[in-house]
Amino acid sequence: MIHLEQKSLSLTNINTVAVRYLGTGCSFGELHYNFRLGKSTITGIVREVCEALWEKVTKNVMPEPSEDIWKKIAKDFEKYANFPNCIGAIDGKHIRITKPKDSGSLYYNYKTFFSIVLLALCDSNYCFTFIDIGSYGKSSDSAIFKNSAFYKRLIEKSLHIPKPKPISETDPKPLPYVIVGDEAFGLSENVMRPYAAGKGLSYEKKIFNNRLSRSRRFIECTFGILANKWRIFHRPINVNIDFAEDIIKACCVLHNFVRTRDGIQYEDTLHTAPMSNLITLHAGRGTPSSLNIRDKYANYFVNEGRVEWQDTKI
Incomplete structure (x- = not known):
């Protein structure tokens, strides 16, 4: 689940952090400065979004x-x-x-x-x-x-x-x-x-x-x-x-x-x-x-x- 520091973030911002990481290849340290979030928070966001994408979206865009x-x-x-x-x-x-x-x-x-x-x-x-x-x-x-x-x-x-x-x-x-x-x-x-x-x-x-x-x-x-x-x-x-x-x-x-x-x-x-x-x-x-x-x-x-x-x- 979303960590305490993340609860104040909107779903849009959470997804933005994850997509920025995947799309740019920025390190968690670089995203820390860009979004003013702790590195552990950013790491948690990226991991949870990636897991959710696989669990919830795969059946729609990559069906067997x-x-x-x-x-x-x-x-x-x-x-x-x-x-x-x-x-x-x-x-x-x-x-x-x-x-x-x-x-x-x-x-x-x-x-x-x-x-x-x-x-x-x-x-x-x-x-x-x-x-x-x-x-x-x-x-x-x-x-x-x-x-x-x-x-x-x-x-x-x-x-x-x-x-x-x-x-x-x-x-x-x-x-x-x-x-x-x-x-x-x-x-x-x-x-x-x-x-x-x-x-x-x-x-x-x-x-x-x-x-x-x-x-x-x-x-x-x-x-x-x-x-x-x-x-x-x-x-x-x-x-x-x-x-x-x-x-x-x-x-x-x-x-x-x-x-x-x-x-x-x-x-x-x-x-x-x-x-x-x-x-x-x-x-x-x-x-x-x-x-x-x-x-x-x-x-x-x-x-x-x-x-x-x-x-x-x-």
Whole structure:
């Protein structure tokens, strides 16, 4: 609940303090001088607002997708990225934090800073559909995904993903709905990643990689918009781990709220500021059993699913 010193503040002022912290990246000390409030009061305000945003607003701006919502997302990805049956783009970013007390090297990542990982899935409107926060920065990239709640539900088939659907009029065999990611994400029935780059990569595989990259750009842009709007991500988050997770979750909720309310032009997302504090995860191993599914998508992209501009992109 609101502390004694906060009771004299209006709800507007309380929210202003929290949004100023998230939006500017100011320290609690800087906000102490700006608002003439004690540091402990400001800390309490920010934490309580972040917790309330996650508990009260998430269901409205980041609801768990139903089967119909997944189908709508897939329809939009096909429209904007020319990738059928795609229900999202996934990626992970290392969020800078100060070294947690008594944590040793658990949060020290390969980029030589302390971090926790934000794993996120987005739609083609640059809104987050799922987020998973808290993996150690030291964790291997493949382990981060496989240890996430999202992955466990994907394996358990409890995400309400629609049944496979044909993408071709000439081949009635249905293909599963898929999520697109980079090399960090193992190939599986519902997760597509690019073919490994190399000199011997065939035309068909190059086209597939380009089409997948075009779809993956949505999550890169989503992270870019997040970091540009909420500048707390431009410096190490100097709070304990639980509080840091609350801050990140609140920013993702606010991102969706602002995106839904104000919208953003697609072109604007291509000019986002560099995200020096959000580091892209690197390669992990794939799942050989799903090679056939990827090959069928690749074959579709050079035949019935061909688009006129694709040869200029490889």
